[in-house]
Amino acid sequence: MVTTLTSGQRALLEERLELEKRELDRRIALRLGGAGRVEHAREVLLQDADDAPQREADRELDMAMADRDIALQGQVSRALARVQAPEFGLCSDCGTAIAFDRLRLEPWAERCVACETVRERARS
Numbered sequence: 001m002v003t004t005l006t007s008g009q010r011a012l013l014e015e016r017l018e019l020e021k022r023e024l025d026r027r028i029a030l031r032l033g034g035a036g037r038v039e040h041a042r043e044v045l046l047q048d049a050d051d052a053p054q055r056e057a058d059r060e061l062d063m064a065m066a067d068r069d070i071a072l073q074g075q076v077s078r079a080l081a082r083v084q085a086p087e088f089g090l091c092s093d094c095g096t097a098i099a100f101d102r103l104r105l106e107p108w109a110e111r112c113v114a115c116e117t118v119r120e121r122a123r124s
């Protein structure tokens with residue numbers, strides 16, 4: 001079966017993916033790069049004991065977000081590599097076409113809503 005996406009829809013999704021990738025690259029570079037380290041050093045200097053637990057919590061949240069960004073970056077890169085392939089937009093589990101409305105929101109989606117739901121249930 002061939003995907004039901006038109007070339008216009010494909011171009012739009014590719015554009016969305018390129019944008020998302022650039023944004024992720026920027027955010028990840030910012031966290032890993034110089035700005036993050038300077039910020040961290042400044043925080044350590046300014047640190048006072050009262051809000052240390054809050055700072056620690058902030059840092060953990062920041063790291064969790066960085067992990068999420070890196071995972072998403074992988075998904076976006078994979079989607080970009082596939083976007084012009086005939087099977088792009090088909091569910092990797094059951095092979096049905098993923099709804100364009102879903103792809104427009106998450107062009108890196110690899111599964112249809114039904115299969116994604118099954119997986120999420122299995123995980124929890």
Ligand SMILES: [Zn+2]
Binds near residue numbers: 091094111113
């Ligand atoms: Zn499916």
